[in-house]
Amino acid sequence: MGEAIAFYIIAGFILIFAVLVVTAKEAVHSVVFLVIDFLFVAALYASLGAEFLAIIQILVYAGGIVVLYLFVVMLVNLKRPPEAYADPHRRTTLGFALSAAMLLEIGVIASYGYVKPAPALAAVAAPVTGNTEEVGWLLYTSYLIPFEIASMLLLVAMIGAIVLAKREL
Amino acid sequence: MITPTHYMLLSAALFTIGVVGVMVRRNIIIIFMSIELILNAVNINLVAFSNQLQNAVGQVFAIFIIAVAAAEAAVGLGIILAFFRNKETVNIDEMNLMRW
């Protein structure tokens, strides 16, 4: 019961703030709603027992990536509103229609009836207990190569961002 | 009783809101934020199933997705800044030239 109440409250807020992100007139408001949205997503993770991920969500997403967005929004202080000019070939209605179709599709798939718990994956014999320890153990054993690739990706992204954003090299 | 279906429906709704944002908004920064919403929708799914299967692999993948999101944000915002510097706009409808 408590779990259900928690889920509905959190899910409700996630969706409300997501809608606000998309509909906000000013980009700064959008950013603020995005942060709040991410905090609720983190709460959802915590309720799912993924506390390490919840903290990472706050630390990296809410505290890091979105600050970057805010930074750019502040740098890009515009003389005319960005929405002033619309491409005459733009098909906004089609966009809504496509999105609705996709929602329908995903919804149908999702609610097709929950079959049965998939057979547990080859149980990862983690010699540790606890959420943080388990995630860490997996990251540094089975998923070491993807982990390294992810760090390479971040490094490349960092260099790329510097090259792009720097005025002159 | 909250089943993975509930989480999947939440995820689908969040995903769709993100897609609507990408399709409808013209401010490229907001479009980027919509993409972040989409990535979060995926993460919710992964974590929900990770919880259902009692297996932390889903969370590991969610971490990878966060890493990718960070990389995407850095490069994407770099491109936005570089573009803004040249054309003084962040309207995606005006970004229709391959070079200037």
Added chain:
Amino acid sequence: MVDTFVIPLLKIVIVLNATLVGVTYMVLLERKVIAWAQSRLGPMRVGPYGILQPVADAVKLMIKEDITPVRADKWLFTAAPIISMVPALIVYAVIPFGSEVSLFGRQVTLYITDINVGLLYVVSVASVGVYGIILAGYASNSKYPLLASLRASAQLISYEVAVTLTLVSVVVMAGSLSMVQIVNAQYNSHVWFVFAQPVAFVLVLIGGLAETNRAPFDLPEAEQELTGGFHTEYSGMRFALFFLAEYANMIVVSSVVTTLFLGGWLPPFPNVAAFGFLYYVPSWAWFLLKSFVFLYLFIWIRATLPRYRYDQLMNLGWKVLIPIAIANLVVTGIVRVLLL
């Protein structure tokens, strides 16, 4: 029922109130200590030796007119002080003020909760606190606050990287992210981590000063350059919230440094039998004493040092602190793997 709801609620109420009172008296302490450093007396009028000054300040700030600039983004302008105050307070949830006491025949732990990602929780909540300053500067729609908030965002993100990297080496020593476990690890390893990790200690102190916008890193509010920085346009209670948040964050930093490096609530030489008598002093008293030392140090530094310049601050963060933090982490890891 009592254990799950009443006691945690009571603890939350006590900690919040103690924090707010502590913060207001921090302001008085700072004024007094700086006054003594500058051969002045400090506040003397309200109450004996000015001890009721915080009350007078609070009354003044509350009845002051709360001005919102006409061209400000009203919504964000109102939200920003709240955004900076809330994280400063909810961090206290995981700070262990002491071990256990028995009250009315019941064992009560002197911390609200002990989650096993406690340290990460502190770091992440602190990272959300950045928004208060950035949004305040943006929402004011004024040039000095905007400059200040750009400075603040760059400064806080940079130093967050350095501090978090440094904290990892402490976590490597303790083998846990839980604040309580970190204190216990210091008991078990017979040494305060300030002696095992002196480099990390200094880095966290410097980074903590920068994270809380304290001198010599108080650039976002540099009064002499930016006329008060991000809170230039604020007045009354909303200004007070920023003020309180800064001091609440100072207490957080002192508490975290105490927990991580000075053995938290442990007395000196916790494992030496000859010093067993130190246990007669209650654990929370040790904690408060140690935290107070750091608070005093912060004030002392403010009275002594000039302010860094923006580019020098960035250089210090990225070219000095982060490389040292990484080197410290690598060395800690190697030592830990080879020797333990």
Added chain:
Amino acid sequence: MQPPAVHHGAMFDTDELVINMGPQHPSTHGVLRVVLRLDGEKVVNADVVIGYLHRGIEKLSENRNWTQIILLTDRMDYVAAATSNVGYCETVEKLLSLEVPRRARYVRTILCELQRIASHCLWIGTHAMDIGAMTVFLYAFRERELILDLFEEYCGARLTYNSMRIGGLPLEIPPGWDKKVLEFCKIMDSKIDEYETLLTHNRIWLERTKGVGVIGGPEAVALGMCGPALRGSGVPRDVRKDEPYAAYDEMEFDVPIGTAGDTYDRYLVRIEEFRQSLRIIRQATQGIPEGPIVGKVPRLIKPPAGETYHAIESPKGELGYFIVSDGKSTNPYRFRVRPPSFCNLQALPRLVRGHLVADVVALIGSIDIVLGEVDR
């Protein structure tokens, strides 16, 4: 009609942020307004706007008699009023070819140097405060208070002294005053060391001041800089040595000069001037000759027709008075001041260009201006 050139590659660079620093700003030392054009935090250009404190002292002086003008000179450099008095009185004395008694010249020297220390105390306090070291401010004011007490004992005023008269001084020094001055010198010696402990070798202070606002000697001369700001660039120009007035020709002192011409050197020069001033005060106080304190001045001061320029070394630099007398009236025909703060201030745009916002306040402090003197 041509469409606007949006394809201009450097459009973002031209989008500068214009900040009005002042006239109400905590670190512009009064009502100075600096219009800063910023690129990020970097200063691209700075326009100095003055005149907020203009009271028309020069014009007013043309309608006052010669003695009344002394009172107006107090209001120019109000943190070093006695020096302004001396400058004016000596100019008129030059116009009158009046002999000033040696005793008066000695006391004038003492007052001038005390005033220099007081002014430098204010400078070091505000300069350090601008850079963020707040304690030095109160320490320096503590010592300035001692000097103000000495002045109060001598002439009854603490800020605008009106302490000189044409031909000498209005009052004999009070008994025991010279002892107190010597006592103050003793105290001040250790206090200067205290300031230096807080600043001179402080890493942050060094980083904030070294290499900031570097200006070479010839360029500083070309910009008309004077006083410690000029000596910091290595130009040994000091009116006290070059064209001695009062009793400086009988005093033994050095003129400290800097080498790099940056904020740190200007700081060091002024710190050394503290010590040299104390040296002069000691010599002068111990050697005050006997005799009258005021010379033989005609009842009605009416200088012969002619013009004269006389400069003295005020704490800020070369303070010059140019006075024209028509020989008929009891007021000057033309009264003109060459204020050191004004001349130093015009170097500010050159100094701050390319530096950061934080350096602007450091540099305003480093050239040590008083707006009362700039605007007159």
